[in-house]
Amino acid sequence: MKRFAVGAAALTLASTVPPARAADYYAPRQPYTVNQPLNAYSWAGPYLGGNLGYAWGTVSNNPTKPSGIVGGVQGGYNFQDGPWVFGIEGDLEATGADDTFAPWKFSNPWFGTVRGRVGYAFSNILFYGTGGLAFGELRGQTFGLTESQTSAGWTLGAGVEFGVAQNWTAKVEYLYVDLSESNFAITGTSNGYRFDMLRVGVNYHF
Template sequence: MKRLLVRTTAVLLISSGAAYAADLTEPAPATFEERVASNFDWSGAYVGVNVGGGFGTFDHPFAITAPAPVGTVVDGSVDISAGGFLGGVQAGYNWQNGDFVFGAEADFQGSAVKAEDSLSVNTVPPFGAGSIDGEAGTKVKWFGTVRARAGVSPVDRLLVYGTAGLAYGKVESYLNANVTGGGPIGNIDVSKSNTKAGWTVGAGAEYAVTNNWTIKSEYLYTDLGKTTLINADLFGANATLKNDVSFHTIRIGLNYKF
């Protein structure tokens, strides 16, 4: 009886020790906090949305030139402050090597960024002592960029980057004015729409909230170049009007990483 009791006790002790050892070797499931705190890999594709605002100054150089010997009747530039909201979508891909991250991104923005102001300039012959009075404006209806991104992850889940590339967009401009010179001469009522190409450069920061969702803040300077809006005969003189569209944007975005 004593031998049976000893053997039973030994079996129980051995079984308990084996179970305890198994508990020591099998890790406990990671908590949500532990999963979020793990090292984040920026590599992979992503899509997202953004919203923000644009601001800057749109320049509108103009000139009216009469035949010789009169020459230039009037010239100058109407420089108008621009501003407005914008929003759109973006998609891209990142490659991470150590703390360095390289990528490419394309985005498309709907835009309400516009510049509008009154116009008033004095004229000389052949119009006589008169003036050109009216309104001029330029609006960026939409624009997009295709950019390279390069940055560094100084701490886990934070990416700081610079970006640069191609920009393109649709720009509409108009001029409505009355021309007088010792009396009414005529009206100018013109508008023009162009799809323009240029460049963009900027910087941003992005943070991974979870393994799939990231938030970012980004600044871009975008230059869509110069365009001749008007090059036409104006009551016997040559009239030209151009625009130079460049602006700043600040936006925040939300990305989903696959």
């Protein structure tokens, strides 16, 4: 009788084990997460934006020094290899740069550039140098006569660009622009426009 009681108790205990193990096997698991570091900021791809700044310069063979507000649009494309960023950028600007001295008035109504860019990125901060082709209009006036000449030249500068939000960057840039000389009938000599420009801008990266 005692053996029967012990056997029954053992059988009862054994019968309770599988359900407990099954419950362990099929209990909901904690969500699996991976701590993956964020990717480095990418400068690669096309972009389009606008800018606003100030230009000041001189007209060769003339005492005028045109200066004024500059504003326009720019667009370009970047390639990136590690921290190195290579690209090309073009811009077109309208300007209020002008000056009058005695009977002469010279102004620079517009100009544009097509430049290469080489930079080094620290994540979302890009330091770069830039240079290339410049072109634009120099307009002269005297005694009611007006003459305009469009010429090409070169430009060189540097800047820093910041990633400020998803797809958006802001930049500060300096350029020196040299528009080559052209013969002006109203002055009887060759005149060209050389100027410095400091501007800020924003870009949207696609």
